[in-house]
């Protein structure tokens with residue numbers, strides 16, 4: 001990180017965690033009336049390969065960084081049949097993580113009051129009117145807020161009832177043209193034979209280069225070689241490529257929680273605010289969080305500019321949370337194959353409406369219209385389960 005090291009023991013804001021969410025928050029502070037605040041970003045400083053994809057129907061902050069964007073998406077069902085969807089006024093974009101991080105670092109380095117410490121965070125505690133972050137490099141005090149994106153989100157990788165988006169992806173490059181770049185393949189369920197929700201996700205960024213990501217929405221993680229073998233088989237089955245035909249340029253993997261946040265987000269009177277994955281910014285039914293994190297961080301900074309208030313770090317909409325709970329329960333129950341659930345949504349709805357729904361921008365009437373398109377029995381069963389669970393809590 002190109003930023004200066006710590007010059008003080010006390011800062012106005014301490015950002016505990018300097019990954020995507022922490023740096024997004026710092027970026028929006030740098031653009032606000034809070035830009036003169038003393039800020040310390042603390043992170044252990046280990047970064048892995050990562051892409052940030054999102055869809056949007058309007059220009060957004062980092063569009064210029066997109067390596068590629070698509071106006072059409074493929075949906076391949078397990079039947080198998082394929083649908084090429086024109087995503088109307090939306091565009092699906094892919095940003096390379098390294099490009100995004102280096103852009104943000106350049107922007108942050110324009111603010112001499114933003115400092116960076118590479119250290120292991122040990123704990124957060126309260127001291128008088130401020131709060132303290134203890135690290136392997138000593139303790140630092142925040143007079144105003146600790147913005148925490150490092151604390152683990154309550155999702156247990158060993159528990160099958162806790163749904164996760166788990167995946168491993170390869171960027172492969174051929175020395176001959178092989179990929180059609182006019183559409184991204186959001187879901188390829190031709191690889192799914194059981195009830196578990198598993199699919200291939202393909203982003204062809206050039207005729208010679210594409211990202212292949214073998215992905216599950218499920219509770220049980222696999223060994224890395226499992227996903228790798230799936231990618232190799234897929235490259236052979238659908239593109240006729242053997243290992244001699246391509247170069248493996250990058251590998252990325254992840255486990256993203258697909259759970260609603262069991263804790264209520266903090267309000268702006270509190271000193272310790274969780275953001276990013278820690279703060280429940282991930283959309284539980286999709287595992288996407290980049291676009292939401294930009295929106296939530298921007299809104300959070302705008303609220304902080306106005307001073308302390310009872311506003312929550314992120315809005316809480318019980319109706320949307322319940323819809324997510326039901327959807328997740330259907331995937332956990334596996335009474336119907338995950339591929340069938342998505343098939344009903346993609347084949348029976350307008351793509352624009354579906355993307356709007358997944359972005360949580362639909363009205364309740366539009367939500368109900370979408371709910372009519374899903375298989376009744378597993379959804380009613382899951383809905384009753386979630387209601388029963390909330391009653392016995």
Ligand SMILES: Cc1cc2nc3c(=O)[nH]c(=O)nc-3n(C[C@H](O)[C@H](O)[C@H](O)COP(=O)(O)OP(=O)(O)OC[C@H]3O[C@@H](n4cnc5c(N)ncnc54)[C@H](O)[C@@H]3O)c2cc1C
Pocket residue numbers: 016017018019020021022042043044045046049050051052053054119120121122149150151252253254255256275276277278287288289290291
């Ligand atoms: C490979 C990958 C691809 C993804 N692709 C997409 C995508 O296409 N679209 C999308 O919307 N989302 C995507 N996601 C999900 C999400 O956008 C990312 O997980 C994102 O990084 C979340 O940001 P965050 O700041 O919450 O967490 P992180 O970026 O993980 O930041 C947390 C930070 O805390 C630091 N930290 C943790 N513990 C400590 C400690 N004890 N001491 C010091 N530092 C610590 C870490 O070093 C890290 O930098 C992807 C995730 C992964 C892993």
